Amino acid sequence: MNETVLSSDVMQQTYIVVPAYNENACIEKVIHELRLTRANVVVVDDGSTDETYYTARREATYVLRHVLNRGQGAALQTGIEFSLSRGAQFIVTFDADGQHQVEDIPRLLQPIYRGECDVCLGSRFLGESIGIPWVRKMTLRLGVFFTRISSGVKLTDAHNGLRAFSREAARQICITLDGMAHASELIDIISNAGLIYQEVPVSIRYTKRSLTKGQSPWNAFRIVFDYLLSRTSK
Amino acid sequence: MNNFQVVAIIGLTLLSGATVVAHLRHWMRRGACFFWCGLWIAVGGACLWPNKMSSLAHFLGIGRGADLVSYCGVVAMLVGFWMVYIRLLRLRREVTLMVRRLAILEAQRTYESRGHSQDDRVEPKDEPIS
Numbered sequence: 333m334n335e336t337v338l339s340s341d342v343m344q345q346t347y348i349v350v351p352a353y354n355e356n357a358c359i360e361k362v363i364h365e366l367r368l369t370r371a372n373v374v375v376v377d378d379g380s381t382d383e384t385y386y387t388a389r390r391e392a393t394y395v396l397r398h399v400l401n402r403g404q405g406a407a408l409q410t411g412i413e414f415s416l417s418r419g420a421q422f423i424v425t426f427d428a429d430g431q432h433q434v435e436d437i438p439r440l441l442q443p444i445y446r447g448e449c450d451v452c453l454g455s456r457f458l459g460e461s462i463g464i465p466w467v468r469k470m471t472l473r474l475g476v477f478f479t480r481i482s483s484g485v486k487l488t489d490a491h492n493g494l495r496a497f498s499r500e501a502a503r504q505i506c507i508t509l510d511g512m513a514h515a516s517e518l519i520d521i522i523s524n525a526g527l528i529y530q531e532v533p534v535s536i537r538y539t540k541r542s543l544t545k546g547q548s549p550w551n552a553f554r555i556v557f558d559y560l561l562s563r564t565s566k
Numbered sequence: 567m568n569n570f571q572v573v574a575i576i577g578l579t580l581l582s583g584a585t586v587v588a589h590l591r592h593w594m595r596r597g598a599c600f601f602w603c604g605l606w607i608a609v610g611g612a613c614l615w616p617n618k619m620s621s622l623a624h625f626l627g628i629g630r631g632a633d634l635v636s637y638c639g640v641v642a643m644l645v646g647f648w649m650v651y652i653r654l655l656r657l658r659r660e661v662t663l664m665v666r667r668l669a670i671l672e673a674q675r676t677y678e679s680r681g682h683s684q685d686d687r688v689e690p691k692d693e694p695i696s
Contacts, residue, residue, distance in 0.1 A: 410669050
């Protein structure tokens, strides 16, 4: 692990955006672990009906609240815009359900810090995915195939929530799809803007809770529908 | 003119009148007013001269005038659903923009009032990972 990336200077310029919806059960632990990196933790509470907002306020550097539930894509864009307004030089997106590993963040930041790329995308299929059900694995593989056809971008994992952006790359990102289809839109934006990207192996640890909260395979159809519709309605 | 035609023409005339009033009260744009009035006139024409519809249907290779009306109705309904759906999507995007703006403004106000700048962050309680 490169110590330069973990230096306080770099990490203080890093903003970790955590979109959260009804994650009171695990948000405290996730934020606590993220704060150990010395980065700024920006939690975007997406209109939770539980205590997520108040729990996050005790731990996170910044907490934003959507007064209405708008979806993960919308929450991410809010967090990215806020981070840019605070002067973020590096932005990391991180899921609130605890399936991502904090130790992967420096690995994502390293190539951007070294100027090798603008965007780093985490890949569970290059890394390790513990406890992944085969149905989800198949769905994600289909997602990769779909992204390859629709965007022409060759990735091994198109819907991983762990990503890192340089400031310049984040400024070019404008997510308009509020729901889970934002992941495909993001790949389109990266491709259309000509941003240099890299895939980095990351670990995903599926728990009973993250699987319960996660997307069902049937939702994949809705994601595809939303994505295709967005291409016709812009 | 049979009874159905009388009722249909009265109804369509009222609809056309309501459309024009809606435009005059600035509830509807001129283009939309022309579109809807044109549609009511076309429906009225189809009611008044069904034989002409049959001729048109025959010319288009559909067969019966009633079938032509049904097909046009189905197509118009699908286009209508699509337009409403697109409008709904735009509305949802506008709601999201508003929610986002509120969230960012509220956060900026909160953290500015606390003097919470980059140089004055709350430091983490534990040692950094290595």
